Amino acid sequence: MAKIIYTHTDEAPLLATYSFLPIVSAFAQKAGIEFETRDISVAGRILAQFGLADDALAELGELTESPEANIVKLPNISASLPQLKAAIKELQEKGYDIPDYPDAPANDDEAAVRAKYFKAIGSVVNPVLRQGNSDRRAPLSVKSYAKKHPHTNKPFGEGSKTRVATMGEHDFKSNExxxxxxxxxxxxxxxxxxxxxxxxxxxxxxxxxxxxxxxxxLSAEYLDAFLANALKTAQAEGVLFSVHLKATMMKVSDPIIFGHVVRAFFKDVFDKYGADLKAAGLSANDGLGAILAGLDALPNGAEIREAIDTTLAGGPRLSYVNSDKGITNLHVPSDVIIDASMPALIRNGGKLWDGEGREEDTLAVIPDSSYAGVYATVVEDVKKNGPLDPATIGSVSNVGLMAQAAEEYGxxxxxxxxxxxxxxxxxxxxxxxxxxxxxxxxxxxxxCQTKDIPVRDWVRLAVGRARATHTPAIFWLDETRGHDAQIIRKVRAYLDDAELVGDTTGLTIDILAPELATAYSLERMRKGEDTISVTGNVLRDYNTDLFPILELGTSAKMLSIVPLIAGGGLFETGAGGSAPKHVQQLLAENYLRWDSLGEFFALVPSFEKYAEAAGVPAAQVLADALDRATATFLDEDRSPGRKLGTIDNRGSHFYLALYWAQELAKQTDDPELAAEFAGLAETLTAQESTIVDELIAVQGSPTDVGGYYLPDPAKASAVMRPSATFNEALAAF
Structure with a gap:
């Protein structure tokens, strides 16, 4: 029997689930939909490795091979090593009998422990669940809202010195x-x-x-020479130095590259104290924050700290993740994730923040040149043509090759x-x-590996989207790159396969190198025209943050459908790059700015698939009503506000429930279901002001959810469901 699996993940999406899932469960139950949850959080993954929790990820991996798969997947932590260690510490403090992470295994037992933890680190979730290729786009309702209520993309200043620096030789791209x-x-x-x-x-x-x-x-020798030159350039030009990597997804290579950057910046410190740091198990790969945290245990820790402070003061100036807390670009490898950090820099007029919180031009260092040119092209375009205007620009959607752990992310x-x-x-x-x-x-x-079946499916999906939307589809492939040259051969062959893709007459389908594809897409955007970017796995990730952030102000509002090759569906709910900051604000102010719009969008096709697979017409009624309710939600501007005193994530969930109940109560396709929801719609409408007042009243003071990686369910539920009136209405329903 078909059922919908809703995933418990991490950070802000998890906290939002404590508020939203009771609503969804109540509504789904009335429509006869079977709804279950599975925990694929980093904490859950760790515990599963030691037999202390069910291995939900493995279970869902098996499910993706079934045509009945119907999984709603929220953003999860792709844990860096510092995050993994923090999660281990929290779980140990909660009484779970799990071992410390062995940085340097001294025997077979410790090697086995490290191997277990390696299965919980980095992007282990996505390769398991993504047994299909990706179709990501901005729903029309979101695009319409962005045009009516445009956010601001700031212009680059006259003579802006911000630019991208990349190796260009002796790196992954050039040696492939x-x-x-x-x-x-x-x-x-x-x-x-x-x-x-x-x-x-x-x-x-x-x-x-x-x-x-x-x-x-990638040559370590040339990487070090490139970094030394970049540091000198940043200091000579008086700009901030920042590095942009993906230490979560590229969990082996990018932490090593990050360590090279830390050692390059603090060269004098490592030349003098490197042996002491190594003996203490303090690795540059873990970031400056981990080193600083471990200095108190060293006899000369104060001396090393002073040397670090001297280097920071002497420049070049670093960009800061949080200047108020002294957290630099080099503190934590997972703090600066390229697909979120580079669009943020571009949106902000090419400026990041220094140690005093001032906005400054920046040298954005992206060591490997594989995709650095995409960001460089956008930077130069905005410098030349001004910022993109969300009120008028077109969209760049994405069809991404990712099935069966394709390409670099595998x-x-x-x-x-x-x-x-x-x-x-x-x-x-x-x-x-x-x-x-x-x-x-x-x-x-x-x-890296890329299997043939995913490539065939990717080409088929791209042509299908081009045909359905009458939109040009551009394959972002560089024939001078070894891997792309092989892919291009397959793409051309499959585009000629009428049995696979049908008649392509009249469709605009082209192959362009990423830099040219970026320029082409930007040119069309500025004319108000749409383009489909058909990309590999990494560019799928980058593009589905870059363009939505410029178009919509966020990537959380994207519709993300993964038609699984076996026939099931994986419905993703946006990106989680901002999730840690939202959790920090909730704990400090009891205000959660996380926007669950991605969940709203994902549930519609999930319900539709359930209706078809399980033969439950009421599920289609539920989907249609949710689609209309989400449009009203956007028209009424019910997304979380930007400051205390406005509705946050919990208030947005109430309004979604209100509009959804109203739509269900007045629909005529299922009179029996309409009658079921009439009373709830009436109650929520009558109690709107009371419920909103109760939700806002709790804001402004610190709160506690009982854990970061493994919140206490009772505490988290109490924090995320503070309206007694709303809770009673749902319970009565």
Whole structure:
């Protein structure tokens, strides 16, 4: 029997769930919809590894292979190592018998523990659940609202010095090699050192016929030289220095790159005290914050702290995540996530914040050049043509290749920090070399896989969207890049496959390198025209933040549908990049600014799929009413406000419930269901002012939800459901 699975995740989305899920559950029950929850939070994932909780992620992974899958997936933490350690500490304090994370395993048992934790870190959720490709776009109601109530994209100042700095050579993009496999096989990845030793990096890498395997290496030597030059440039030009990475998704490579940046900035400190820090287990990869937190345990900790302060004062000036709390761009690897931080910089006129909270021009450092050109193109376009006007611009939607852990975001188990000079080789089962790179000690080498079935499905989905919307579809692929050249061959072949994609006559479908595709899309946006970006996995992630943030002010309002290849559906609810800040505000002021609009949108197609799969017509009635209610919600501007005294996330949920009940009460497709909701609609309408007053009355004081990674359900529910009148109305219903 079909059922809808609603995921419990982390941070602001989780807290919002304590308020929103009781509403959804009550409404769904009346329509005969089976509704269940599964915990895929970082805390839940950790506990599952030690048998202290059900492995909900594994269960949902199996479900995605069923045509009955119907999963509503909220944003979750893709934990960096500091976040993982913080979650472990909180769980231990709550009485869970789990071990510390072993930074340097001393025996097999500790190695096994580390391996368990590795299954809970980084982007482990998405590769499991995303067994289909991505269709993300702004719903018409959201786009209409943005045009009626445009946010502000600030202009870059005259003579702005803000720009993107990237390596451009000796990096992942420039060193990439790729091959398409002719038959099923099992590959091996080995390092042959200059001393003649052969180290097996990965013993078994199963591949399928038609699968693309690519490999590349980023030179540590050239990375360090690039960073040293970037630091000198930032200081000479008097701009802020900031680095923009994705240490959550690229959980092996990007923390290492981040560590290089920390060591480059604090070169004098590491030259003098590096051995002391290493002996104390304080790693630059974990960020400046972790180092500072551990200095008290060192005999010369005060001396090292003073040296760090001296370096910070001497420049170049760092950008700050939170100048009030002294949190720099280099404090935590997961604090500055490129897909959220770069659009924020562009929206803010190319400025980030210094240690005094002043807005300043910035050198945005994106070491690997694979996609840095996309952001550089937007920066230069806005400098030349002025900020994008949300009241008039078109949309850039996305069809993203991500099924079966496609591309860079599936590289975690095939990424290595090379221990010695030598050659890394990818060998087939016959011992033939498919790919190889000369490497130096400290280099970062990685391989990625992209299976053929996801590529076929991706092309089919892109053509379908172009046909349905009469919108140009642009494949963002660079024929000079090894991997993209292999993908382009497949794309061209499948576009010619009429059985797969149908008749493409009259459709505008093109292939452009990412920088050119960016410029093309921006040109159309400024004319008020829409474009579909058809991208690989990383650009899917980047584009579905970049363009929505410029268009809508947020990426949380996107409709995100993943038609699973097996026939089921995964319905995602937006991005969670701002979630940590929202939690901090809730704890300080009992005010949650998180916008659940993404959940509203995701539930509509989820209900529609349920209606079809389970043969429950009332579910379609529920979906249609929710769609109309969301339009009213937007027209009435009921999203969370920006300051105390206005409705927050909890108030927005009340208004969604009010409008939804009203729509259900007056619909005529199911008179019996209308009668069920008539009383609730009447009650909520009559009690509107009382409920809103009760929701606003709690604001302004600190509150406690009993934990960050694992909130106490009773405390979190009490905080997120503070209106007795609303609670009683739902209970009576």
């Amino acid at each position: 090699k790729s091959v398409t496999l002719a038959s099923d096989d099992t590959l091996t990845i080995v390092l042959e050192t200059a001393d003649g030793e052969q180290k097996v990096l990965l013993e078994r890498l199963p591949v399928l016929a038609g699968e693309i395997v690519d490999a590349t290496v 590289s975690h188990n095939k990424t290595f920090e090379i221990p010695a000079d030598g050659v890394v080789k990818v060998l087939d089962s016959a011992g033939e070399v498919l790919l190889q790179h000369e490497v130096g000690a400290g280099d970062i080498w990685r391989a």
